[in-house]
Amino acid sequence: MAPIIPEGRCYHRTMPPTTSDGSLLSGTQRPVDLPRRPLAATLSGLARLAADALGADGAALYLIDAAEGDLVLTAGHNLPEAAMGHRLALGDGLTGRVAAQARSVLSQDAALDPRSLRRRADWEREPVVRGYLGAPLRAGGSILGVIELTSHRAGAFGPEERGRASILADAAALLVERTRLLEQPPPAALASGGDDGGHDPIGIATVNARLLLTSATPTFCRLVGQPVEAIVGRPAMSILPALGRPGARDALEAALHGAPGHVGRIGLPPSRTGGEAVKASLSIIPVGDAARGVDGVLLALHDVSARARLEAELREQTDRAVEARDRLRSVIEVVSHELRTPLTSVLGFARLLHDRPEAEPERRGRWAEQVIDKARLMARLVDEVTDLARLGSVGFSLQRGPLAMGPLAREIVAEIEAAATRQTQIDLLIAPDLPLVHADRDRLSQVLHNLLANALRHGRHPVLLRLRAEPEAVILEVSDHGPGVPPEQAEAIFEPFVRLTSGTGAVPGTGLGLPVCRGIVEAHGGTIRCLAGPEGGALFQVSLPLEA
Helix, strand or coil, X not given: CCECCCCCEEEEEECCCECCCCCECCCEEEEEECCCCEHHHHHHHHHHHHHHHHCCCEEEEEEEECCCCEEEEEEEECXXXXXXXXXXXXXXXXXXXXXXXXXXXEECCCCCCCCCCCCCHHHHCCCCCCEXXXXXXXXXXXXXXXXXXXXXXXXXXXXXXXXXXXXXXXXXXXXXXXXXXXXXXXXXXXXXXXXXXXXXXXXXXEEECCCEEEEECHHHHHHHCCCHHHHCCCEHHHHCHHHHCHHHHHHHHHHHCCCCEEEEEEEECHHHCCCCCEEEEEEEEEECCCCXXXXXXXXXXXXCHHHHHHHHHHHHHHHHHHHHHHHHHHHHHHHHHHHHHHXXXXXXXXXXXXXXXXXXXXXXHHHHHHHHHHHHHHHHHHHHHHHHHHCCCCCCCCCEEEECHHHHHHHHHHHHHHHCCCCCCEEEEECCCCCCEEEEHHHHHHHHHHHHHHHHHHCCCCEEEEEEEECCEEEEEEECCCCCCCHHHCXXXXXXXXXXXXXXXXXXXXXXXXXXXXXHHHHCCCEEEEEEXXXXXXXXXXXXECCC
């Protein structure tokens, strides 16, 4: 069986004589070969651990032979020598079924189970195997093998043992996967004892039985942020404080007694990694034979920062996708509701015009006006939904140019007053020498129209439009003398389809005008907010930067 440590060299300091407290007297640095530990011996220790933990009489670890496409018994506990090397086709018997179906199998009495095939010596001898539990060794989407637990007692395993066996199988799969990674040929620079630049994601160090660090690869040194001469000979826990945590400390102690362990994700402080925090996982592998005494442990520090960032980005993208889906559902519901009322009116008055041609011209004129008004309302709703969809999209762009806000404001006010069907008063107050802004004229016209229309619809006249200058911005304010906006709703009204509520229910409108205004203003690099007016009512304040 191939060794768990690749052929190659790492930086190592020969351990000199120590004092009674383990402190170093002297030392020199030289490259040496890392110690080697067969995978089968480590897996046998894991099989023994699994059998003891689950009360099994025997345990076996099968690995898939990629070349032959079948299962090979690689390690086990309390098995006869004749069983080692046993081969089993995928799908053949209980264990082959575990590998083929990629799920655990529990048999209360394998002696009576038609899925069971008795082809191994230990299954045929007395007392025969009765209880059976098998779990797949998963590595991502791949199956590396099967852990098999057997008992001479029928019904020896249940759902609890099944869950614990799956955890042990995951640990075995991780060990096998990491071993195969480490068995790959090392970089030429590492093989010659040189520095590979520290870009290998796996850093390796060895620790003796007294928990003093004895060797380290350049990658390990990079991950812990210290040179090799600063860490070799020091206590491992001083280099990796995470080893002092309860779970990691238990794994370290278990490794010193021959059982490999793994610590999920640990964080390396930014001060140890050149100012950038690193996420890493740590495997702790015994060095030596547990039967004759473990000489120390190997620490495999795997940089998983990139994976952690990708997972965070994936979670963020998933959250955004869910939010977008919910918003789309809300848009569809609200738009359908908002279109239904005016569409019903259009259909009703159009039916009257069609069915009653003899009606008085004045009455037919009122019906026609209702059709036109409701059709305009629907058109405005469609336009606002379209604008809201365009804002922030790839296709949305501003046609910027030097713009004088004073003349634009006068033009918009004149248009609104000319189109008004009832008495309308808009007071205009423009500061002298107002600077130009770099903006899209049509889009800011849309903002002015919307804010003034809202003020005229919900407030009492007169409405005040004021423009003034600040050192780096032009400030536009629209205030009315209406009921105002409650402070708790001042931010919410800029969300799509949110409308003010009053004692009589929701205020009329689509709930899209202000969100569109905010999108346009923010696209210009500005801000918009709702404040309380100085004399009551609402005051909408827009700040447009002079340069954006």
